[in-house]
Each structure stands twice: as structure tokens, then as C-alpha cells.
Amino acid sequence: MKKKKVLRIIARLNIGGPAIHAVLLTEGLDKSKFDSVLVCGKIGKFEGDMAYYALDRNIRPIFIPELKREIDFFSDINAFRKIYYIIKTECPDIVHTHTAKAGAVGRLAAIAYNFLHPFQQTKIFHTFHGHIFDGYFGRFKTGIFILIEQFLALFTCKIIAVSESIKKELISFGVSGQNKIEVIPLGLELDKFLNIPERSEDILNIGIIGRLVPIKNHYLFLAAVAKIISDNPGIQMRFKIIGDGELRNDLERYATNLGIRERVEFLGWQRSLVKVYSNLDIVALTSINEGTPVSLIEAMASGKVVVSTNVGGVSDLLGNPVDSVDKVKGNFKILERGIIVDSMDSLSFSGALIFISKNSDLRKRMGMLGRDFAVKNFTSDRLMRDIENLYMKVENG
Numbered sequence: 001m002k003k004k005k006v007l008r009i010i011a012r013l014n015i016g017g018p019a020i021h022a023v024l025l026t027e028g029l030d031k032s033k034f035d036s037v038l039v040c041g042k043i044g045k046f047e048g049d050m051a052y053y054a055l056d057r058n059i060r061p062i063f064i065p066e067l068k069r070e071i072d073f074f075s076d077i078n079a080f081r082k083i084y085y086i087i088k089t090e091c092p093d094i095v096h097t098h099t100a101k102a103g104a105v106g107r108l109a110a111i112a113y114n115f116l117h118p119f120q121q122t123k124i125f126h127t128f129h130g131h132i133f134d135g136y137f138g139r140f141k142t143g144i145f146i147l148i149e150q151f152l153a154l155f156t157c158k159i160i161a162v163s164e165s166i167k168k169e170l171i172s173f174g175v176s177g178q179n180k181i182e183v184i185p186l187g188l189e190l191d192k193f194l195n196i197p198e199r200s201e202d203i204l205n206i207g208i209i210g211r212l213v214p215i216k217n218h219y220l221f222l223a224a225v226a227k228i229i230s231d232n233p234g235i236q237m238r239f240k241i242i243g244d245g246e247l248r249n250d251l252e253r254y255a256t257n258l259g260i261r262e263r264v265e266f267l268g269w270q271r272s273l274v275k276v277y278s279n280l281d282i283v284a285l286t287s288i289n290e291g292t293p294v295s296l297i298e299a300m301a302s303g304k305v306v307v308s309t310n311v312g313g314v315s316d317l318l319g320n321p322v323d324s325v326d327k328v329k330g331n332f333k334i335l336e337r338g339i340i341v342d343s344m345d346s347l348s349f350s351g352a353l354i355f356i357s358k359n360s361d362l363r364k365r366m367g368m369l370g371r372d373f374a375v376k377n378f379t380s381d382r383l384m385r386d387i388e389n390l391y392m393k394v395e396n397g
Contacts, residue, residue: 039086041063128159184386202236280299291313
């Protein structure tokens with residue numbers, strides 16, 4: 001059987017789940033059946049660079065500097081032109097795009113190629129790792145982006161959502177019908193997290209991991225920390241922010257204004273994630289919008305309990321409500337593998353952190369259940385099988 005060529009396109013290899021996902025798929029698909037080429041663009045000024053993740057796996061991406069996060073008419077036109085040329089040169093059987101910008105520019109180039117080369121058609125796939133229809137733009141711009149996605153969906157063989165919740169949201173926004181959208185969860189290299197032991201120190205470490213950008217809403221985390229400290233002045237807790245981004249200086253000033261700067265460590269990006277999770281007891285996430293957060297999957301694989309806002313695919317990770325736990329004060333829900341809080345509710349978030357910090361047995365049980373769930377559902381091997389099966393299903397269609 002002739003091998004299929006896959007051209008995989010992602011806007012940028014910045015630190016985060018989409019970059020890991022794209023690199024693992026470029027490397028890991030069955031090489032007797034698929035040849036893969038990775039195309040990527042330019043990371044932002046304040047973003048951590050994950051190009052090393054590809055280079056460590058002997059992947060040399062085709063770099064298009066004009067392909068970047070920001071909307072820029074001339075850069076986007078040049079990115080379209082270059083991607084079209086790559087498609088024309090490589091003649092891929094499959095063009096698979098990841099993230100919003102690459103999904104728009106890359107799919108338009110593939111559509112143009114198919115229109116101009118009717119006897120050399122490429123099949124088009126796109127993965128939604130999240131979406132930009134909530135929390136990013138105003139109503140008018142969001143409406144425009146939804147119309148663009150609806151148009152692109154007409155020419156896309158399969159749209160992939162990384163969770164059931166994301167699929168439901170895409171359907172609710174009218175991006176496409178349920179028959180075109182497949183759910184394929186993330187797959188990660190989790191083995192390195194599985195032997196991280198439970199911490200035994202009396203002082204609890206609470207950490208939040210991710211880009212310091214508005215959509216991640218670290219302000220809520222800091223407001224919750226301030227509430228915890230003001231209500232419990234002698235509490236034995238340390239708070240760690242792992243990551244970097246455009247809001248770092250603003251967040252440090254905000255922590256100073258709240259009077260908590262000495263209790264909060266801003267650690268920047270860390271290459272050793274095993275070390276990061278080894279030093280945490282509770283992992284927090286305060287995002288306004290998410291897909292399936294990689295930091296929570298890694299935390300669960302590390303045996304750490306999770307407290308998160310109820311966004312994107314988080315509830316799919318954390319499971320069903322737990323009836324056996326005594327009712328507690330606070331507007332948060334105790335699930336099988338963690339706790340969720342309504343987005344933007346710092347008071348309830350602080351209450352959830354205090355509650356789980358005082359329940360070591362529950363922390364341990366949730367950590368064990370979370371680790372088991374992560375191992376069963378989010379391995380890279382499972383991801384490869386799912387994607388390969390989907391490609392072949394469409395091919396044999």
C-alpha cells in the first residue's frame with residue numbers, strides 16, 4: 001500500500017497542548033503507512049518556545065514567519081501564498097490543521113489547491129483544541145469568525161474536537177453538524193509523571209501552570225489567594241505561578257497591591273515538568289475558556305488534585321459529582337477527580353482551595369483516581385491509533 005503523505009500545519013510551537021499534540025502526531029504515526037511534514041509559524045514575543053520539543057524528535061518543521069497569532073492582512077496573505085506553494089510542492093494526501101489561525105489560512109490554501117487541481121485532491125482535517133468564540137472578542141468579531149468557520153467546515157472532511165464538551169459547543173455555535181465532528185482526546189507522554197510520589201511536607205504548595213494571558217485569568221487566582229490569606233492569616237500554604245506572558249508585570253503589580261506578593265512565587269517557564277509537579281500538592285486552573293487543559297492532564301497523571309473553573313473540557317476530565325462527600329459551604333462542585341468552580345467566581349475558588357486543603361484523604365483519593373483516568377484515556381499511543389483510524393475511515397469512506 002502506498003504511504004499517505006500528511007501535511008500538518010500549526011500556527012506556532014508555543015508552550016501548550018496544541019504544539020505537543022502536533023509534534024507527537026508528526027513523529028508518531030505509523031511510518032509504514034504515513035509520511036508526515038510539519039509546518040509552523042512564529043511564536044509571540046512573550047510566549048515560551050517549544051521548538052526544542054520537535055528538534056529533540058528529529059523533526060525539522062517548515063517555518064513560515066508570516067504565520068502568526070495576530071491578525072495581519074499582509075502577513076496572512078503571504079502565509080497563504082507560502083502554504084499553497086508547500087501543498088503544491090508536497091502534493092499531500094491529507095492537510096491537517098491545528099489552532100484557529102493555521103486552521104483558517106491552511107484550510108483556505110488547501111481549498112484553493114483542490115479547486116485548481118481537481119485531479120490531485122487533498123483531504124482536509126482540522127482539530128479544535130479549544131475555540132475563540134467565548135472570552136476573546138466582542139460579539140461582532142465573534143460572529144464573523146463563526147461565519148468563517150462555517151464556510152471552512154463545508155470543505156473539511158472531518159473536524160476533530162478534543163473533548164465531548166468542545167464538540168457540543170461547536171455544534172451550539174453552528175460551526176458544523178454532529179456527523180462531521182469527531183471527538184479524539186489529546187494524547188501525551190505521561191510515563192514520566194506516573195512515579196511522582198505524594199508530598200509529605202506540612203506546608204501545602206498550590207500552583208497554576210500556563211501562559212500569563214487574559215484568557216487564563218490569573219487575576220482570579222491571585223484574588224482567591226488574597227481571600228485565603230486574609231481569612232486565614234496563619235495558614236501554611238505557598239502559591240506558585242509557573243509560566244510567562246504579556247501580563248507578567250501587571251500580575252506582579254496586582255499581587256503587590258493585594259498585599260500577597262511575598263506569598264506568591266512567579267517562576268516563569270520550567271523545562272522540567274516532573275520537578276514542577278513533584279513540588280505541588282494542588283494544581284489550579286482559572287481560565288475563562290479552554291479546550292482540554294494539558295496542565296490538568298499532567299497534574300492528574302502526577303497524582304495531584306485539581307481545582308478548576310468549569311470551562312471547556314474540564315468537567316469531562318474530572319468526572320461526575322460525588323454524593324458521598326458531606327455538603328460544604330461554597331458555590332463549587334466536588335467531582336470524582338477534582339473540584340470545579342464557576343468562571344469568574346474568586347470567592348468560591350478560594351473556598352474550594354481551602355476545602356480541599358483541609359481534606360487530605362479526599363486529596364489522596366482524587367489524586368489516585370485522576371492518575372488512573374489519565375493513564376487510561378490520554379496516552380500518545382491511543383492518540384496515534386485514533387488519528388490513523390480516522391484518516392483511513394475517511395479514505396475508505
